[in-house]
Amino acid sequence: MTPNRPYLLRAFYDWIVDNDCTPHLVVNAEYPAVQVPVQFVQDGQIVLNISPSAVTQFDMDNQQLSFNARFSGQPMQVYVPMGAVLAIYARENGEGTVFTQETFPEYDEEQQVEAEVAVEAAEEKPKEPEKKKGAHLRVIK
Incomplete structure (x- = not known):
């Protein structure tokens, strides 16, 4: 069977957020x-606040979770393979779970390349919008 950690993580994340707590x-x-x-x-180890108000471009699937966040004012793309997730809990009351040791499929080069591409895409500076031209209509008196 496939590991149950991704399914439990999604369930606990939704439960914590639905109860207005901080995951x-x-x-x-x-x-x-x-x-x-x-x-x-x-x-x-590191503890990450993954509340919807703290992160952007949050993505979680059966192999990984990733998001953008700011740390000391510096934007960063965070990438966490499912095997690295140790626990999830609500900051306000400590409710949550600690995950047992599970065997995850080996992390292969294809996933490594995907992670690097995601980080590079996030680090690219957004293009500045083009300056608007003046209105093409004129007031005639």
Whole structure:
């Protein structure tokens, strides 16, 4: 059978958000391909606020979760393979779950390339909108 962690993670995330609480994710920062702000890693782990108001472009599937967030004012693309997720809980009351050790499919080069492409796309500066030309209608008196 496939690992149940992605399904449980989605369920707990929805439950925490539906109850107006702040979901926090505990991540193994030393897991292969994890992309998190290393300056906030303590004892090989990092706690991330993944509430809808704290992140943008949030995406979670059966292999990974990714999002954009700001850390000390600096924008960053965060990438977390499912195998690196250790726990999810509500900041307000501590309700949540700790995940058991599961075997996940090996992280292959194709996923590595996809993660790098996602980070590069997020780091590209948005193009400035073109300046508008003057109105093409004139007031005639």
